[in-house]
Amino acid sequence: IASKLLITGNGKCNICNSRVSEKGHYSSFETDRLDTLSKNFDPEKLIAFFKGLGLSLKERDGYYYPVSNQARSVYAVLSNALKKASVKVITDKYIDKISKSDGGYTIDGKNYDAVVLAVGGRAGIYKENAFSGRELIKSLDLKSSRTFPALTGAVCVGDYKTLKGVRVDAGVSLYADDKLIAKDTGELQFADYGLSGIPVFNLSSHVPYDYKEAYFEVDLFPENTEEELKNMLSDIKAMYPKYRAINALAGFTNINILKYALSKAGIHEDKLMENVADKDLDSLALWCKKSKHPMERLREYKNAQIMAGGILLSEIDDNYMCIHHKNLYITGEALDLNGECGGYNLYFAFESGYEVGQKLAK
Ligand SMILES: Cc1cc2nc3c(=O)[nH]c(=O)nc-3n(C[C@H](O)[C@H](O)[C@H](O)COP(=O)(O)OP(=O)(O)OC[C@H]3O[C@@H](n4cnc5c(N)ncnc54)[C@H](O)[C@@H]3O)c2cc1C
Numbered sequence: 055i056a057s058k059l060l061i062t063g064n065g066k067c068n069i070c071n072s073r074v075s076e077k078g079h080y081s082s083f084e085t086d087r088l089d090t091l092s093k094n095f096d097p098e099k100l101i102a103f104f105k106g107l108g109l110s111l112k113e114r115d116g117y118y119y120p121v122s123n124q125a126r127s128v129y130a131v132l133s134n135a136l137k138k139a140s141v142k143v144i145t146d147k148y149i150d151k152i153s154k155s156d157g158g159y160t161i162d163g164k165n166y167d168a169v170v171l172a173v174g175g176r177a178g179i180y181k182e183n184a185f186s187g188r189e190l191i192k193s194l195d196l197k198s199s200r201t202f203p204a205l206t207g208a209v210c211v212g213d214y215k216t217l218k219g220v221r222v223d224a225g226v227s228l229y230a231d232d233k234l235i236a237k238d239t240g241e242l243q244f245a246d247y248g249l250s251g252i253p254v255f256n257l258s259s260h261v262p263y264d265y266k267e268a269y270f271e272v273d274l275f276p277e278n279t280e281e282e283l284k285n286m287l288s289d290i291k292a293m294y295p296k297y298r299a300i301n302a303l304a305g306f307t308n309i310n311i312l313k314y315a316l317s318k319a320g321i322h323e324d325k326l327m328e329n330v331a332d333k334d335l336d337s338l339a340l341w342c343k344k345s346k347h348p349m350e351r352l353r354e355y356k357n358a359q360i361m362a363g364g365i366l367l368s369e370i371d372d373n374y375m376c377i378h379h380k381n382l383y384i385t386g387e388a389l390d391l392n393g394e395c396g397g398y399n400l401y402f403a404f405e406s407g408y409e410v411g412q413k414l415a416k
Contacts, residue, residue: 067125175361203358210248
């Protein structure tokens with residue numbers, strides 16, 4: 055129970071974000087339905103709910119975590135509440151069919167007045183035979199959008215071994231078939247397979263279905279123009295004509311990035327600055343502002359935080375009830391509603407679960 059919850063936020067569980075009701079933090083194939091549903095998002099309600107269960111929360115820059123810094127605390131208060139309300143919990147039981155019975159539903163030979171489909175997604179799961187809602191969704195004839203791993207890194211074409219582990223604040227833009235799809239800024243991480251870090255994670259949810267070629271454009275100096283970088287580099291050249299490039303430029307950027315960028319600009323790191331052509335310094339400035347990283351593919355589900363896409367939002371009403379099946383509710387990641395990194399996905403899973411719970415309790 056709650057096995058995914060326990061690994062969220064690196065075990066610290068980023069449970070909510072104060073910006074959930076602001077536009078732009080969620081995406082869906084059905085933007086109109088997304089706008090309607092998200093109108094009711096209210097972080098205060100969820101925070102009050104968890105505080106009411108005895109969970110101490112802290113907030114930094116809008117990101118909410120348990121004071122304990124342990125996802126286990128979230129699990130503990132939920133588990134206490136279930137016990138207190140004498141809720142019967144059955145685990146390790148795979149459900150592959152929900153059939154309609156007289157005014158309700160039959161699951162595994164038992165009848166129920168209402169059902170909540172909270173089957174989540176395949177992200178972050180290493181087990182081959184992990185439970186999934188695919189068969190259930192099919193058996194209920196629910197329409198879904200395409201699904202794909204998101205909030206994940208991108209495997210890029212090129213040799214990234216020397217950049218592995220480098221973290222740098224950067225602007226990152228996603229292009230598909232030469233069209234700008236989305237951009238984000240934040241801490242970019244280089245990995246041996248390509249690009250990672252929050253801006254790449256957030257952009258991964260926007261990779262179009264049918265692209266032929268996609269690439270990331272990285273701006274390592276989001277606060278400077280290309281012209282300013284060119285001037286900085288020519289000032290350094292004037293200051294240190296007799297220095298090797300690698301030494302003269304040591305303060306310009308991260309040393310591993312510098313080595314990589316020098317080779318991309320065709321400048322040997324041992325070359326004396328006075329012998330480096332101005333046009334090569336311009337190429338260095340250009341690479342630092344607009345390096346291109348062709349994407350081979352996104353990483354697999356086991357390395358992703360969410361499964362993007364899912365059951366269409368037009369399959370539910372504003373109370374998360376399925377429009378074809380009375381008293382069958384759908385919540386959380388099973389729906390085609392994807393949040394950015396930062397507590398948005400757990401917020402939605404809890405918010406939708408809370409709303410349905412309140413309704414069913416009446
Ligand atoms: C590594 C990692 C870190 C993350 N960190 C954060 C974070 O810090 N903040 C944040 O907001 N989000 C985070 N997320 C995303 C967040 O965990 C999910 O969006 C959220 O857990 C979705 O909740 P859910 O209840 O909809 O689905 P899930 O948590 O996926 O739960 C679905 C449950 O349904 C069960 N199930 C599925 N099919 C069946 C079936 N047929 N029969 C029986 N049972 C079934 C599954 O076994 C599972 O227990 C992270 C995800 C990962 C993988």
